[in-house]
Amino acid sequence: MRGLIEEDYTTKEGEFVINIGPQHPSTHGVLHLKVWLNGETIIKIQPHLGYIHRSIEKMSERLSYRNFIFATSRMDYLAAHINNEACALAVEKGLQIEATPRAKVVRTILSELTRLSSHQLWWASTGLDLGAVTPFFYAFREREAILDIMDETCGARLTQNYMVPGGLMNDIHPNFQKRTKEVLKQIKEKFKEYDDILTGNVIFINRTKGVGYLSKEDALSYGVTGPTARASGLSCDIRKWAPYSAYPSVDFEEILDTEGDSYSRYLIRMKEMKQSVSIIEQLIDNIPEGDFQEKTKNVIKLPKGEFYQRVETPRGELGVYIVSEGMSSPYRIKYRSPNFSNLSVLPTIAKGYKIGDLVAIMATIDLVIPDIDR
Amino acid sequence: MFLKNYILTVFRSIKSLLKGMKVTGYYFTHPKNILTQEYPDNRATLQMFERFKGEVVMPHNTNNEHRCTGCQACEIACPNGTIKIITKQELTADGKKKKRLDTFVYHHDMCTLCNMCIIACPSDAIVMAQTFEHSVYDKKMLKKILNAPESKLMEGVE
Numbered sequence: 001m002r003g004l005i006e007e008d009y010t011t012k013e014g015e016f017v018i019n020i021g022p023q024h025p026s027t028h029g030v031l032h033l034k035v036w037l038n039g040e041t042i043i044k045i046q047p048h049l050g051y052i053h054r055s056i057e058k059m060s061e062r063l064s065y066r067n068f069i070f071a072t073s074r075m076d077y078l079a080a081h082i083n084n085e086a087c088a089l090a091v092e093k094g095l096q097i098e099a100t101p102r103a104k105v106v107r108t109i110l111s112e113l114t115r116l117s118s119h120q121l122w123w124a125s126t127g128l129d130l131g132a133v134t135p136f137f138y139a140f141r142e143r144e145a146i147l148d149i150m151d152e153t154c155g156a157r158l159t160q161n162y163m164v165p166g167g168l169m170n171d172i173h174p175n176f177q178k179r180t181k182e183v184l185k186q187i188k189e190k191f192k193e194y195d196d197i198l199t200g201n202v203i204f205i206n207r208t209k210g211v212g213y214l215s216k217e218d219a220l221s222y223g224v225t226g227p228t229a230r231a232s233g234l235s236c237d238i239r240k241w242a243p244y245s246a247y248p249s250v251d252f253e254e255i256l257d258t259e260g261d262s263y264s265r266y267l268i269r270m271k272e273m274k275q276s277v278s279i280i281e282q283l284i285d286n287i288p289e290g291d292f293q294e295k296t297k298n299v300i301k302l303p304k305g306e307f308y309q310r311v312e313t314p315r316g317e318l319g320v321y322i323v324s325e326g327m328s329s330p331y332r333i334k335y336r337s338p339n340f341s342n343l344s345v346l347p348t349i350a351k352g353y354k355i356g357d358l359v360a361i362m363a364t365i366d367l368v369i370p371d372i373d374r
Numbered sequence: 375m376f377l378k379n380y381i382l383t384v385f386r387s388i389k390s391l392l393k394g395m396k397v398t399g400y401y402f403t404h405p406k407n408i409l410t411q412e413y414p415d416n417r418a419t420l421q422m423f424e425r426f427k428g429e430v431v432m433p434h435n436t437n438n439e440h441r442c443t444g445c446q447a448c449e450i451a452c453p454n455g456t457i458k459i460i461t462k463q464e465l466t467a468d469g470k471k472k473k474r475l476d477t478f479v480y481h482h483d484m485c486t487l488c489n490m491c492i493i494a495c496p497s498d499a500i501v502m503a504q505t506f507e508h509s510v511y512d513k514k515m516l517k518k519i520l521n522a523p524e525s526k527l528m529e530g531v532e
Contacts, residue, residue, distance in 0.1 A: 067453040070488035134398055141409055148423075155425035155502065161488045169489060173425065197394040202387035 014038060020358075022051050029369030031343075033358075040354045045347040053373040060333040065091050065300040066164060068333065073159035075337065076371040078118040079313045081150075082111050084163035089244055090309035090320040091165040094302035099245070101288045103167030108246035109180070109283050110150070110162070111311075112276040116187065117146040118314035119273050122366045126266065127198055129363040130207050135198050142190055145183045152179065165300060167293035180284055184277055191274065199270065208262035212361035214349045215260060222348070223341040226316025227268040228365050232260035238312035250282050265364040299328050315339055315366055339371040422504040427487040430457075430480055431503040432520040439528040440521055442499035444475035451494035456485045475521060482508065483516040497531050 020033040032048035056075060060068035069087045073080035085107055092098060099107065120139040127135030147157040153173045154160035162169050198204055219229040225236045237254040239247045255271045257264045302324035310319040316338025323332040342365050350361050401407060413420075422428065434440050444461040462476040492502060500520070510516060 063453050067490060070453055070486055151426060152423045155427040193397050197397050200390045201394055202390045
């Protein structure tokens with residue numbers, strides 16, 4: 001622990017320290033990396049956190065079990081839906097109820113749409129980080145179409161707050177199925193465009209192939225999850241290992257690779273987008289009729305005990321841990337956020353590479369800073 | 375052998391770049407496929423979705439009547455303390471004292487638009503409006519009083 005907190009490294013001759021970040025605190029993701037360099041080679045990295053800490057966990061302790069969910073939209077703002085779902089599932093576990101079949105299927109569809117939009121933004125920003133500006137505009141074209149679905153059904157583009165314990169806040173919009181099918185058709189056509197413009201590009205391949213190697217052992221010992229770990233051959237998809245909502249009934253593949261470098265992390269996410277499309281296609285015509293919400297009491301009180309629910313966000317495993325004392329608000333809430341663990345492996349995998357490679361490594365780990373600080 | 379590989383790599387690299395240029399070239403020559411909207415120019419036609427959460431409003435009918443009974447369910451449901459309801463005692467026609475709404479204070483600057491107050495309201499008194507241009511010069515202007523002056527409770531709403 002001492003090595004993590006104190007700067008116990010003394011620079012030798014020819015070595016120097018530079019600070020990458022932070023930008024202005026009002027920007028959405030502020031990370032400060034202190035980098036020790038020998039020429040251009042990275043010797044050591046120390047992340048400094050806390051620039052965007054909002055004490056969401058502490059804040060939740062005075063909110064009721066219905067109300068604390070909204071705050072999690074601000075953690076991983078690219079996967080707000082999945083965060084909300086994790087909280088709703090954890091409360092449902094405590095109440096020993098299950099969402100209605102209709103709510104379960106709609107939740108899964110919306111989660112996969114969130115994953116698609118999140119991966120598209122990641123693809124856009126990866127291109128931008130590595131000097132390709134064009135992908136940014138192309139990815140936002142499809143992402144906007146997905147956010148329109150969210151806007152129409154949930155009433156917001158990013159911070160939806162559509163999940164309540166027991167199901168959904170409202171029924172889906174009558175246009176939901178039609179619009180989703182249109183968007184899927186559009187996205188499927190554009191996948192080839194994505195590959196043409198960035199996947200096969202020689203400059204992109206040279207900058208990412210063999211850069212930032214993460215071994216399976218390191219991924220396991222640092223608790224890395226999500227596509228970052230799956231690129232190293234670590235099977236960790238919560239949708240397969242501990243299925244929730246409608247995932248047990250759908251057929252999909254867990255994408256695994258053994259390379260473990262930046263390019264392989266890139267390919268995993270590109271393939272995951274196609275899997276998400278296939279999951280939505282299986283479910284969109286089979287939304288069961290019925291209630292969209294299970295009846296819950298006006299004031300939700302969880303029995304005394306501890307409840308843990310984990311879900312797969314686009315960046316890895318999110319865990320929601322609720323300690324209840326039998327009151328109407330939680331005694332303690334702890335989030336196990338995927339980005340915190342994924343960031344902790346950055347000093348290990350960036351060591352020995354050049355400073356330009358650090359950008360590629362950070363881009364392909366896909367960090368969302370508000371999720372690290374919470 | 376080395377030279378052959380080198381030349382092949384050069385050609386493959388150029389091919390991969392041209393492949394990408396083909397996509398950008400297509401959009402360069404087909405401006406109709408571009409979806410960008412220029413925001414302040416399209417203000418007249420820009421329509422938000424009907425569920426879009428812009429701000430909380432209280433609809434009034436033509437007789438300046440609203441549906442809010444002052445039960446404070448929304449105030450309890452709000453996670454941020456955005457809503458403050460001030461009530462008053464009023465005499466009804468048969469001489470009984472009843473709690474009625476005096477002022478519905480809504481702090482738009484604190485609101486996260488989570489929709490919890492709308493689903494908590496038992497008499498459908500408040501709804502979300504589809505407005506989206508909320509910038510003002512003074513923060514105080516975002517503190518709003520939702521019930522219109524001299525407005526009354528609608529007949530038949532308990």
